[in-house]
Amino acid sequence: MEAVLWQVLAGTRGGPNRARILRALDDRPRNANQLAEDLDLAYKTVRHHLDVLEENDVIESTDREYGAIYLPTDRTLNHWETIEDIIEQVD
Template sequence: MKKVLWWLFASRGGVNRAKIIDKLHTRPYNAHQLADELKLDYTTIRHHLKVLEENNVVTSTGEKYNIMYFLSDKMEENYNVFKEIWESLRNK
């Protein structure tokens, strides 16, 4: 999981993905709520959520406009690893 997290957050778009993870750690959100909270375009949020979901970092429930996103159990277990990576990248 650590290698996947490094790839997700050290590559292009990693800052936005990290912000999404940080938000989802506090509570579930839908894509519109995340876009509003993070002041990002809805399509940008949807793209990053898709990447995060494909890599088993987030999970979703619901359909169409009612889809809520959560951190996956695997991500919850590795949240401290994420924080270490994020701090390391922010201090560069």
């Protein structure tokens, strides 16, 4: 899991935005539209990053497609210290 976190949060240009999204979701679960508004990002950008995070089992969503709520997976929460280290280096 640590390698995956390093890749998605620090290994690509989109890492800083994914880190912001992950922090926001740790604060409270939200849908893509709420994240776009709260983080001042384009909706399509947020959707792309949510897809990357979900494909890598960093976040999970509710069953509903439209308005799905996203939150960190248990696996991600178990590695939160690593995430904080990565975010610190990305900032």
